[in-house]
Amino acid sequence: MRVSEFWIAVGDEFGAYGRVLARDLALNDIGGLTAEQAIAAGVPPRTIWLALARASDVPESRWYGVGQREPKK
Template identity: 45%
Template sequence: MRLTDFWSRLGEAFGDTYARSIAADHSFADLGGRTIDQAIADGIDTATIWRAVVATYPDRVPSRLH
């Protein structure tokens, strides 16, 4: 998944402002305790990051974005 697609999906699921907050502030267990921003900086594949978001927020992410 391209980084631009990842940010688009995150923004669509949470709204752009809240998406940026989640990316900076929420630590994901599936990412080894990293935030989204840290995982991207560490070179984690965006598809892996997206799966962690979906697993953590299954009710927030519409099924069409899975």
């Protein structure tokens, strides 16, 4: 997942509220960083997306983002 794909997934899942979550929600799975802080720190976007999805109770069936391909197995 690229950073641009991360933002598409955030927008598709949360709408305009996604930017607020990315800025304000501390994500325990990535050391208490917000998504924006994690991006700036170089955390892989997929890791950030999964942390955000878990923290926001996104059903696992949507963890790959709307319109995103599932990873190769």
